[in-house]
Amino acid sequence: MVWLRRCTHYLFIVVVAVNSTLLTINAGDYIFYTDWAWTSFVVFSISQTLMPTVGACYYLTFTGVPGTATYYALIMTVYTWIAKGAWFALGYPYDFIVTPVWLPSAMLLDLAYWATKKNKHSLILFGGVLVGMSLPLFNMVNLITVADPLETAFKYPRPTLPPYMTPIEPQVGKFYNSPVALGAGAGAVLACTFAALGCKLTTWTYRWMAAWSLSG
Numbered sequence: 001m002v003w004l005r006r007c008t009h010y011l012f013i014v015v016v017a018v019n020s021t022l023l024t025i026n027a028g029d030y031i032f033y034t035d036w037a038w039t040s041f042v043v044f045s046i047s048q049t050l051m052p053t054v055g056a057c058y059y060l061t062f063t064g065v066p067g068t069a070t071y072y073a074l075i076m077t078v079y080t081w082i083a084k085g086a087w088f089a090l091g092y093p094y095d096f097i098v099t100p101v102w103l104p105s106a107m108l109l110d111l112a113y114w115a116t117k118k119n120k121h122s123l124i125l126f127g128g129v130l131v132g133m134s135l136p137l138f139n140m141v142n143l144i145t146v147a148d149p150l151e152t153a154f155k156y157p158r159p160t161l162p163p164y165m166t167p168i169e170p171q172v173g174k175f176y177n178s179p180v181a182l183g184a185g186a187g188a189v190l191a192c193t194f195a196a197l198g199c200k201l202t203t204w205t206y207r208w209m210a211a212w213s214l215s216g
Contacts, residue, residue, distance in 0.1 A: 050190055057127070061198070070103060112130060128188070128196075129188045140179075
């Protein structure tokens with residue numbers, strides 16, 4: 001049973017974090033972002049909130065060790081740097097290769113889990129709300145430190161589309177005047193659901209391991 005648990009632990013690192021990273025990166029695609037600006041910021045903030053929340057809660061409740069959510073976010077960060085380095089090699093502007101913002105939010109997940117003495121329901125409620133409300137704010141601070149995305153859109157031709165398909169006037173402010181508030185509000189509600197899913201995945205994994213070990 002020990003070796004099965006250990007193999008599952010490594011499986012998280014290789015499969016869950018990789019897939020979560022890829023989905024998060026694709027949700028924040030440079031081409032889509034430069035077209036839709038603040039509308040995309042809201043959508044991407046929500047997706048960037050949900051994907052790490054699932055994996056971090058899955059990993060955190062499986063190990064039962066506060067700190068592993070931050071470790072999970074660190075793995076995603078390294079994967080993202082590698083992937084976006086490849087993007088830069090393909091012609092994407094360097095200004096768009098920004099520092100991922102999942103680490104501070106993952107720390108809040110760990111804090112909620114540790115402060116409530118590993119209470120899973122508190123992790124789902126408090127941790128989910130903290131992640132959902134914090135990540136859009138960190139994301140906005142992150143974007144402020146880099147060049148204006150709209151300026152970047154016209155300065156660098158997009159490598160996957162011909163020049164005549166570049167938008168003349170990107171669409172701005174389709175949802176609301178405050179993308180951080182909207183992203184935080186929607187993220188806080190949805191992140192609780194995804195935190196619950198991450199915890200449930202742990203239960204299913206333990207059941208699978210128990211059934212597999214008995215059948216063997």
